Structure formats: C-alpha cells, structure tokens
Amino acid sequence: MLDPRFRGSDIKECMENLDQIFVQAKRTVMNLAESVLPQPLVLLVSMLISIGVIAAIGPVIMMYLTWLERKVVGRIQNRIGPNRVGKFGLLQPIADGIKMLTKEDIVPEGADHILHFLSPVLVVVPALLVLGLLPWGRNMAAVDLQVGLLLFFAITSTGTLSIFLGAWGSRNKFSLLGALRAVAQLISYEIPQVFSAVVVIMHTQTISIVEIVNAQPGFNWFVFTPWGFTGLVLFYIASVAECNRTPFDLPEAESEIVAGFHTEYSGMKFALFYMAEFLQVFSLSALAAALFLGGWQGPFLPSWIWFFLKTYGLIFIMLWFRGTFPRLRVDQLMGFAWKFLLPMSMINIVVVGIWTYASPIVAWVLGILIIAISFGVLAKLNTRYHIERNRKFILAE
Amino acid sequence: MTIPLSHYLAVSAALFSIGLFGALTRRSAIIVLIGIEIMMNAANLNLIAFWRYSDGTRATGQLFTFFGITIAAAEVAVGLAIVISVYRLFQSTNVNEISDMKK
Amino acid sequence: MIAAFYLISVVLIVSAVLAVSLRNLIYCTLCASVVFISSAALFFLLKADFIGVVQILIYVGAVATLLLFAVMLTKNLVSRQYYVGQKRKWSYGIFTASAVLWVLIGSIRSQTNLAELVTADHQLSVVSLGKEMLTAFLLPFEVASLLLTAAMIGGIVIALEEKKKSS
Known part of the structure; x- marks a missing residue:
C-alpha cells in the first residue's frame, strides 16, 4: 500500500499514514459500503460522507473561532478571556450555543416575516458551500472543480444579497444603513480581491484550487516572490474587508448604527449571521493560504496539519487587527479600495507578466522595483494632507 | 437514457414567453427589466443546449453565451441608472406615467 | 441526472412565473435570482461549468443586487409603496405570450431531426x-x-x- 521508498524509516511511514488518515478512513467506509449496497447507492454514500463531514465541521470551526477570538482579544487587552466554563473556557462556545438556542426569537412588528426568516438561512448556505471547495490536505478536497477558484468567488458574492434582504425585511433604519454600507463595501472590495488572485491564475495557468496548491511543492510557495507577497497582502486586506471585520467593520459598527444589518435579529437567527461571518473568516484565510502560502504543502508534518497551521496563522493576524486598529471612515474605506488596492493589484498583474517572460534575475529586480515605486507613488497620492514635521502634540488639542 | 434536446428547447421557450409576458404586462420599469433578463436567460440556455448537442470541439456556443451575459450585465447597469434618474424626475417608475417628453 | 433536469426545470419555470407576477417588488427580485441560479444549474447539467459560474457571479452577485438597490432607491421604505397595483388587464399579455410560446413549441416539434442529436462525450x-x-x-x-x-x-x-x- 505504501510507497516502497519509505520502507526504511518508521517515522516517515507513520507520517505518511497520518497524512492520509482521513482519506484512508473514507476509503474503508466506502469499501464497506460497496460490499453491502448496490452501485448507485455507493455513489450517494460517498457524496453523503463528504457533505456530512463538511456540514459538521462548519459549526465546530465557528464555535472554536469565537472562543479563539475572545481569548486572543482578551490577551491583547490584558485580560484573560473566558475561563469559567471548562478548562481554559473550552466549553464556553457550547454554553453560548445553548444560550442562543433558548433565547426568545423576536421578529419586529412591521417586519417582512418571510424575508426576515429567509435571510439568516441564505447567509449561511454560501459560507458552508465554499468549505467544500477548499483543499484540506493531500487528496482531501471534497470537490476538485476545473473552475474551483471562480466558483469560490461566485458563491461568496451571493452573500451580499441575503444581507440586503435581511436588512430590508427588518424594516429598521439602522439595519438598512448597515446593509447599504455592507453592499457598497463588499462590491468594492470584491474587485481588488479577485484581481489579486488573478496573478496566481496567470502564473499557474489553471483555475482549479487543487491544481494551484499542487503547483507550489515543498517550499516553493508563491509568497516568496515579489508578486506573490504583494498579492497575499492585497488579497488578505480585501478578505478582511469582505468578512466585515475590524478595521473594516462599518456595516456593523456598534458605536454608530447599533449592530448594522443584524440589529433586529436575536437568538438562533443572530447566531446564524455570526456563524456565516466566522465561516467566511475561515474560508477566506484558507483560500489565501492555498493561493499564496502553498495550502497543505510543507515538509515533515501531515498535510492537513500544515493547512490548519497556515489558516489559523492568518486568522490570528485578523484577530490581531481587531485588537489593534480603529475603524475607518466611510470615505477612507472606499478610497482605500478604489484608489489604492485596485491600482496596486493591477500593477501586480503587470509584474507577474514580466515574471513569466523575463529571466529570473531581471524579473526579481524589475518586480521589486516596480512594486516599490508604485507603492510609494500610490501612498504619496493617497495622503490627503501633509503631516507637519516639527508639530508638537499637545494633550487635548 | 438521456434528455432529448427538444426538452431543453421547450424549457427555454417557456422561459422566453414568461419573460415576454412580464415585459408586456407589468407597469413597474424594474419588472420590465427583470422580464427582459429572463428572456436573455432563455436565449443563453438555448445556445448552451445547442452547444452541448453539437460535436462540441469548438467553444462557439459557450462564448456566445459569455458575450450574451456580458451584454445583459451592461444593459442592466444602464437600464437601472435610467430607472433611477427617471424616478428622480417623475417620482414614479410606472412606465405608463412616464409619457411626457419634458418636465 | 434526468430527475435533476426536470426538477430544476420546474423550479425555473415556477420562479420565473412568480418573478413577473408577484406584487411585491422585493419578492419579484428574489424570484428572479432563483431563476438565475436554476438556469446556472442547467448550465452545470449541460457540462458548461465556466458559463454556469459566470452566470452566478454576474447575475446573482451583481444583477440581482443592482435590482434590489434600484427597488430600494425608487420606493419609499416606510409607506410600503413598493407594492405595485394589479389594476391592469393581463389578457393581452397572456395572449401574446402564449401565441409566442405556441409558435416556438410548434417550431421545435416540427424539427424531427432534433431527436437524432446526442450529446458528445466531451469536456x-x-x-x-x-x-x-x-x-x-x-x-x-x-x-x-x-x-x-x-x-x-x-x-x-x-x-x-x-x-x-x-x-
């Protein structure tokens, strides 16, 4: 069963087994199913296993992301975070879940009941669907589509619609303000996000996420090239905005518009919005890891451990942002997307074009030069006012 | 057993008629636009169905659909901009009320 | 596969009918996006993956959102004015649409060589x-x-x- 090269060393063999443990588990179940069930049902069982695992792993990821967020932000703010329920507060998400389930479900008097109900359901569906497209490890993508990356963006773009419907159905001005901000923000940041992913498509000449990961074996991750690094930073910033997280959390800015588009939601419906947000955080971080950080590629450790390490590393940076940055203004938000991210990602496309056709040294030098110069120029152009050099900052100025 | 081509064409024809019905009878300019979009969708479905049932070595059918979708997107963008500016002028999107040349 | 085709077709046609006949403009837009998604599903059935994805990306991601925006910008939120009255005679529209349908179905039925066409096994x-x-x-x-x-x-x-x- 194993590759004969690894016969000598036990550790490698063990790692190899661990690497494929989930694939083997599924194969065992499938063999069992094949011996019992007729052929058409076997296919159904195979599908159901994948769907079941994805559907089960989504809520678990969400629950422990809430725990992680509270712990990390707590540490940043010099607190301990949840520590009462279970060891290190590990059972806190379950307690929260029970609380959410037993809460009263309030529907406002004037609300459009159908839309109000439909919106949280519709917002979770795309968030769960994209999990099926991710490469969780070697041979561990639920579906390997030829157009996987494009489908990922297509599915995430439908989330806008449900946010809008929910806010409209709530019949509340804060909801509507939040939804307007959300839609404007999501549409604006989708463009630099897709543009910064285009560089990877250009380099690998494929749109399949699995193929893109396969193109970065060992340590040949795209982040170690000038365009890859720029692409990762741009993609990551755009992803933070796509998830409506600090510093781009204007759609749900607590201090301005109560809670934005989910103001009128309570109980389990609110939890569904929350779940969609956290699943999006996870899937976009995982996609960033797959596109630029080599996905599950890495030495020694099993592939799925690498995948989770990279993904949670990126998620940690997102939480760090939340603990560090203040919120942007609306004009700053839009200006940042249209005047900085978009031109920068276009320049990045030019750089990857040069990379494809020039010799390595020329490509490196030219790439770094072009990116550095354009970054400097764009930063200069985007600075509205000049900060005085010798200004003395006086308290309460 | 596979689905015959005529079934796809029948679905597409039904979709086209529904879109036509919407575009003809409804008074709201937005629904008229939705009707036109549904008609374009029917045409795209036709193109893809014929592509699938051809020898399929060339991508002509798919690319025609691609351009069709592009044109539909452009049409919606301009159409809705017109709807909004008309609404600003007449305080209504009812296509029957918008009959004055100047206001 | 066959069951999927008929199921999607039924969803497609029912939601299209709802999209052009409901009174509430928001529901119309919602039904229109169901039409777009289910025609994307038909594209997937026809092995045109790329076009199906483009359909979702453009129609559901952009066009449906634009339509919702337009509904919201042109109607007053508070006074429920986004309901459109139904005082119109629908008979002319139904007559024209069914005449067009009759012609289209007739022309499809007259083409007997359509049944000979089979899907090539290509991707x-x-x-x-x-x-x-x-x-x-x-x-x-x-x-x-x-x-x-x-x-x-x-x-x-x-x-x-x-x-x-x-x-």
Missing part, C-alpha cells in the same frame, strides 16, 4: 475556452470590453445627481 477545458476567446473571438471580446466600459461610464453619468439643481 471543454477552461484553457481551450480562453484560447479560443483570445484568438478566434478576439474582436467580439474587445468590443464587449468596450461596451462594458461605455456602460459603466454611461451608468454613472445617467444616475449622477445634478448638483446645480439642488443648490
């Missing part, structure tokens, strides 16, 4: 699609990009509020 890769787009279809491609630019500028110019009037 067009995205790479060859892109190559074709930039070689044989280069001119339409460029014209389409020009059209999109023109539509974008046109849309902004038309919807732009005239500042002189307001001041």
Whole structure:
C-alpha cells in the first residue's frame, strides 16, 4: 500500500499514514459500503460522507473561532478571556450555543416575516458551500472543480444579497444603513480581491484550487516572490474587508448604527449571521493560504496539519487587527479600495507578466522595483494632507 | 437514457414567453427589466443546449453565451441608472406615467 | 441526472412565473435570482461549468443586487409603496405570450431531426475556452470590453445627481 521508498524509516511511514488518515478512513467506509449496497447507492454514500463531514465541521470551526477570538482579544487587552466554563473556557462556545438556542426569537412588528426568516438561512448556505471547495490536505478536497477558484468567488458574492434582504425585511433604519454600507463595501472590495488572485491564475495557468496548491511543492510557495507577497497582502486586506471585520467593520459598527444589518435579529437567527461571518473568516484565510502560502504543502508534518497551521496563522493576524486598529471612515474605506488596492493589484498583474517572460534575475529586480515605486507613488497620492514635521502634540488639542 | 434536446428547447421557450409576458404586462420599469433578463436567460440556455448537442470541439456556443451575459450585465447597469434618474424626475417608475417628453 | 433536469426545470419555470407576477417588488427580485441560479444549474447539467459560474457571479452577485438597490432607491421604505397595483388587464399579455410560446413549441416539434442529436462525450477545458476567446473571438471580446466600459461610464453619468439643481 505504501510507497516502497519509505520502507526504511518508521517515522516517515507513520507520517505518511497520518497524512492520509482521513482519506484512508473514507476509503474503508466506502469499501464497506460497496460490499453491502448496490452501485448507485455507493455513489450517494460517498457524496453523503463528504457533505456530512463538511456540514459538521462548519459549526465546530465557528464555535472554536469565537472562543479563539475572545481569548486572543482578551490577551491583547490584558485580560484573560473566558475561563469559567471548562478548562481554559473550552466549553464556553457550547454554553453560548445553548444560550442562543433558548433565547426568545423576536421578529419586529412591521417586519417582512418571510424575508426576515429567509435571510439568516441564505447567509449561511454560501459560507458552508465554499468549505467544500477548499483543499484540506493531500487528496482531501471534497470537490476538485476545473473552475474551483471562480466558483469560490461566485458563491461568496451571493452573500451580499441575503444581507440586503435581511436588512430590508427588518424594516429598521439602522439595519438598512448597515446593509447599504455592507453592499457598497463588499462590491468594492470584491474587485481588488479577485484581481489579486488573478496573478496566481496567470502564473499557474489553471483555475482549479487543487491544481494551484499542487503547483507550489515543498517550499516553493508563491509568497516568496515579489508578486506573490504583494498579492497575499492585497488579497488578505480585501478578505478582511469582505468578512466585515475590524478595521473594516462599518456595516456593523456598534458605536454608530447599533449592530448594522443584524440589529433586529436575536437568538438562533443572530447566531446564524455570526456563524456565516466566522465561516467566511475561515474560508477566506484558507483560500489565501492555498493561493499564496502553498495550502497543505510543507515538509515533515501531515498535510492537513500544515493547512490548519497556515489558516489559523492568518486568522490570528485578523484577530490581531481587531485588537489593534480603529475603524475607518466611510470615505477612507472606499478610497482605500478604489484608489489604492485596485491600482496596486493591477500593477501586480503587470509584474507577474514580466515574471513569466523575463529571466529570473531581471524579473526579481524589475518586480521589486516596480512594486516599490508604485507603492510609494500610490501612498504619496493617497495622503490627503501633509503631516507637519516639527508639530508638537499637545494633550487635548 | 438521456434528455432529448427538444426538452431543453421547450424549457427555454417557456422561459422566453414568461419573460415576454412580464415585459408586456407589468407597469413597474424594474419588472420590465427583470422580464427582459429572463428572456436573455432563455436565449443563453438555448445556445448552451445547442452547444452541448453539437460535436462540441469548438467553444462557439459557450462564448456566445459569455458575450450574451456580458451584454445583459451592461444593459442592466444602464437600464437601472435610467430607472433611477427617471424616478428622480417623475417620482414614479410606472412606465405608463412616464409619457411626457419634458418636465 | 434526468430527475435533476426536470426538477430544476420546474423550479425555473415556477420562479420565473412568480418573478413577473408577484406584487411585491422585493419578492419579484428574489424570484428572479432563483431563476438565475436554476438556469446556472442547467448550465452545470449541460457540462458548461465556466458559463454556469459566470452566470452566478454576474447575475446573482451583481444583477440581482443592482435590482434590489434600484427597488430600494425608487420606493419609499416606510409607506410600503413598493407594492405595485394589479389594476391592469393581463389578457393581452397572456395572449401574446402564449401565441409566442405556441409558435416556438410548434417550431421545435416540427424539427424531427432534433431527436437524432446526442450529446458528445466531451469536456471543454477552461484553457481551450480562453484560447479560443483570445484568438478566434478576439474582436467580439474587445468590443464587449468596450461596451462594458461605455456602460459603466454611461451608468454613472445617467444616475449622477445634478448638483446645480439642488443648490
């Protein structure tokens, strides 16, 4: 069963087994199913296993992301975070879940009941669907589509619609303000996000996420090239905005518009919005890891451990942002997307074009030069006012 | 057993008629636009169905659909901009009320 | 596969009927997006993956959102004015639409050689699609990009509020 090269060393063999443990588990179940069930049902069982695992792993990821967020932000703010329920507060998400389930479900008097109900359901569906497209490890993508990356963006773009419907159905001005901000923000940041992913498509000449990961074996991750690094930073910033997280959390800015588009939601419906947000955080971080950080590629450790390490590393940076940055203004938000991210990602496309056709040294030098110069120029152009050099900052100025 | 081509064409024809019905009878300019979009969708479905049932070595059918979708997107963008500016002028999107040349 | 086709077709036609006949404009838009998604599903059934994805990306991601925006900008939120009255005679529309349907179905039925056509067992890769787009279809491609630019500028110019009037 194993590759004969690894016969000598036990550790490698063990790692190899661990690497494929989930694939083997599924194969065992499938063999069992094949011996019992007729052929058409076997296919159904195979599908159901994948769907079941994805559907089960989504809520678990969400629950422990809430725990992680509270712990990390707590540490940043010099607190301990949840520590009462279970060891290190590990059972806190379950307690929260029970609380959410037993809460009263309030529907406002004037609300459009159908839309109000439909919106949280519709917002979770795309968030769960994209999990099926991710490469969780070697041979561990639920579906390997030829157009996987494009489908990922297509599915995430439908989330806008449900946010809008929910806010409209709530019949509340804060909801509507939040939804307007959300839609404007999501549409604006989708463009630099897709543009910064285009560089990877250009380099690998494929749109399949699995193929893109396969193109970065060992340590040949795209982040170690000038365009890859720029692409990762741009993609990551755009992803933070796509998830409506600090510093781009204007759609749900607590201090301005109560809670934005989910103001009128309570109980389990609110939890569904929350779940969609956290699943999006996870899937976009995982996609960033797959596109630029080599996905599950890495030495020694099993592939799925690498995948989770990279993904949670990126998620940690997102939480760090939340603990560090203040919120942007609306004009700053839009200006940042249209005047900085978009031109920068276009320049990045030019750089990857040069990379494809020039010799390595020329490509490196030219790439770094072009990116550095354009970054400097764009930063200069985007600075509205000049900060005085010798200004003395006086308290309460 | 596979689905015959005529079934796809029948679905597409039904979709086209529904879109036509919407575009003809409804008074709201937005629904008229939705009707036109549904008609374009029917045409795209036709193109893809014929592509699938051809020898399929060339991508002509798919690319025609691609351009069709592009044109539909452009049409919606301009159409809705017109709807909004008309609404600003007449305080209504009812296509029957918008009959004055100047206001 | 066959069951999937008929199921999707039924969803497609029912939601299309609802999209053009409901009174509440928001529900109309919602049903329209169901139409778009289910026709994307038919594209997937026909093995046109790329077009199906483009359909979702553009129709559901952009067009449906734009439609919702337009509904919201043109109707008053508080007074429930987004209901459109039903005082109109629908008989002319139904007559015209069913006449068109009759002609279309008749022409499909008259083509007896349609039944002989079978699906070839081929899968067009995205790479060859892109190559074709930039070689044989280069001119339409460029014209389409020009059209999109023109539509974008046109849309902004038309919807732009005239500042002189307001001041």
